Amino acid sequence: MPIDNRRFAGIDVGGTKCLGVVWQDGRIIREVRRDTPQGADDMISTLVEIVRELGDVHSVGVGVPGLVTREGVLRAAPNLVGVSDLAVGPQLREVLQCDVAVDNDATCAAVAEWSVGAARGVDDVVVVTLGTGIGGGLVSGGRLVRGTNGFAGEIGHMVVESSGPQCVCGQRGCWERYASGNGLGYLGRLAAEQGAAKRVQELAGSAEQIRGEHIRQAALEGDNEALVIVDSFARWVALGLTNLTNLLDPAMIVIGGGLASSGNVFLEPMRRWFEELLYSPQLRPHPQLVMATFAEQAGAVGAALLPKFAHISDT
Amino acid sequence: MPIDNRRFAGIDVGGTKCLGVVWQDGRIIREVRRDTPQGADDMISTLVEIVRELGDVHSVGVGVPGLVTREGVLRAAPNLVGVSDLAVGPQLREVLQCDVAVDNDATCAAVAEWSVGAARGVDDVVVVTLGTGIGGGLVSGGRLVRGTNGFAGEIGHMVVESSGPQCVCGQRGCWERYASGNGLGYLGRLAAEQGAAKRVQELAGSAEQIRGEHIRQAALEGDNEALVIVDSFARWVALGLTNLTNLLDPAMIVIGGGLASSGNVFLEPMRRWFEELLYSPQLRPHPQLVMATFAEQAGAVGAALLPKFAHISDT
Numbered sequence: 013m014p015i016d017n018r019r020f021a022g023i024d025v026g027g028t029k030c031l032g033v034v035w036q037d038g039r040i041i042r043e044v045r046r047d048t049p050q051g052a053d054d055m056i057s058t059l060v061e062i063v064r065e066l067g068d069v070h071s072v073g074v075g076v077p078g079l080v081t082r083e084g085v086l087r088a089a090p091n092l093v094g095v096s097d098l099a100v101g102p103q104l105r106e107v108l109q110c111d112v113a114v115d116n117d118a119t120c121a122a123v124a125e126w127s128v129g130a131a132r133g134v135d136d137v138v139v140v141t142l143g144t145g146i147g148g149g150l151v152s153g154g155r156l157v158r159g160t161n162g163f164a165g166e167i168g169h170m171v172v173e174s175s176g177p178q179c180v181c182g183q184r185g186c187w188e189r190y191a192s193g194n195g196l197g198y199l200g201r202l203a204a205e206q207g208a209a210k211r212v213q214e215l216a217g218s219a220e221q222i223r224g225e226h227i228r229q230a231a232l233e234g235d236n237e238a239l240v241i242v243d244s245f246a247r248w249v250a251l252g253l254t255n256l257t258n259l260l261d262p263a264m265i266v267i268g269g270g271l272a273s274s275g276n277v278f279l280e281p282m283r284r285w286f287e288e289l290l291y292s293p294q295l296r297p298h299p300q301l302v303m304a305t306f307a308e309q310a311g312a313v314g315a316a317l318l319p320k321f322a323h324i325s326d327t
Numbered sequence: 328m329p330i331d332n333r334r335f336a337g338i339d340v341g342g343t344k345c346l347g348v349v350w351q352d353g354r355i356i357r358e359v360r361r362d363t364p365q366g367a368d369d370m371i372s373t374l375v376e377i378v379r380e381l382g383d384v385h386s387v388g389v390g391v392p393g394l395v396t397r398e399g400v401l402r403a404a405p406n407l408v409g410v411s412d413l414a415v416g417p418q419l420r421e422v423l424q425c426d427v428a429v430d431n432d433a434t435c436a437a438v439a440e441w442s443v444g445a446a447r448g449v450d451d452v453v454v455v456t457l458g459t460g461i462g463g464g465l466v467s468g469g470r471l472v473r474g475t476n477g478f479a480g481e482i483g484h485m486v487v488e489s490s491g492p493q494c495v496c497g498q499r500g501c502w503e504r505y506a507s508g509n510g511l512g513y514l515g516r517l518a519a520e521q522g523a524a525k526r527v528q529e530l531a532g533s534a535e536q537i538r539g540e541h542i543r544q545a546a547l548e549g550d551n552e553a554l555v556i557v558d559s560f561a562r563w564v565a566l567g568l569t570n571l572t573n574l575l576d577p578a579m580i581v582i583g584g585g586l587a588s589s590g591n592v593f594l595e596p597m598r599r600w601f602e603e604l605l606y607s608p609q610l611r612p613h614p615q616l617v618m619a620t621f622a623e624q625a626g627a628v629g630a631a632l633l634p635k636f637a638h639i640s641d642t
Contacts, residue, residue, distance in 0.1 A: 136475040159576020160451040166573040181606045258481040261474020291496045
């Protein structure tokens, strides 16, 4: 590949914050942060402001939390107030008069890890983002799996326990009901109901207030009950990873998102359960299970790289 | 594509029977059947015999029920007695001195439906083969999804009810425990235990002997209890199809295998449950749910076409 020292802008739109970066020569050279606004008009003008503040750039990529069509229209975004059916791509293109690409935030994170991060050079990759929910990005045979509408990779809504708790999507027992930050909190509250989360409950104030972060903190302190909850959580994570391996046979699975940054307390039991649950472990090399290179910047970096890699995702 | 009137041989190796076909000018021009032998040596010599009986051919494709490496080695085949780690591709190539391709039987069925059957010309396709178990073949962006080892598409072992019944693979609640021919029998036996499968039980002789075919027969007769079991079965099928849609966003799902040939008694409730369960149905065009073009010949036809489409599956 020839040397490319153009400046690529990428913006990750989160539920509460927007992060803009400029990616140049293989690294982030500039960052801009803004609160995520409410409503469609303010969303577009905030994105334009961020781009202007990032300075002169070759192209703009945007990652948004929701279903994005191949034309860059955000169809649905449960975590963005007052935003639906927003033509993010077309509107930004008109205002900015440059190349604009828009995709799902987890797809952007996958692009970052696959093109310049942990899975660089690997042709069959699953990127799993464990945050409040679960996001996913899939690479098969050296190409991004987009699906016919651009909606592929909604791995958090894979049902793994059809008799399980209700999910916002209408189903029961979706993977993200157990294996996300929200899921970790749910498992903690279940443990507290059985009197098996004393330190966690102390940190949270009450059983009802237990969230993932309280279990994480207690586990990092070495609290045994918290480690048992983490083990149960890790089993749920591994169960979904096993499903994805049976479906897609990846060479590598990259775990990103907030929970990934907690290190071995989470990674070690995930690895153990993954080895335990994988179908025919004696018959195939196991997919490598690795932590993401990029922490909270994965979405913005991947968004910046979207226009550059568009030819790879084209079918 | 230029006119291609070469003769392609394809063999589908089943648990009890092998079917060989010659595909020429878009149709089957010859068929040969043999019992499936036991043991590795007899397997290779039977395949050679079938090819010789099929006559002069350009290339040979073989579909086998198990995990197949990209080099054509059958790693594991739970339904073939005495066969494991068999180098089907390399051995046949040496004896036959022609182009030989080997792949999983469900992948072959997917190739048949995608290249010359129901999903011809569709770029994002999931082919689901509902037989004794569940097989799968995935097409994304106009390419076969093979995975890093060639093991992709093991959709039957997607866990959908982790507290469910034990599966041969070591997990609990795999999709094929509910949504295959075996799964239909299981749901029938559950119904019989509750006294809700009288006609089905009569056909089977006893509750313990209920198999999928008895429910199918009673349902085709219009028996209400059997139709309730079929409805529950259809819900499990649809649940897995919903998972696959969330993961891969296909434009079309093709249902093949023995159960597909039972027509609307199965298809209608599957369609109804699929509409009901699909995430964000108002936000996306639903994948088309269609029955396979090829019945029991899908595997052999797809095997015949493997060498022809090898360039598409190459990554």
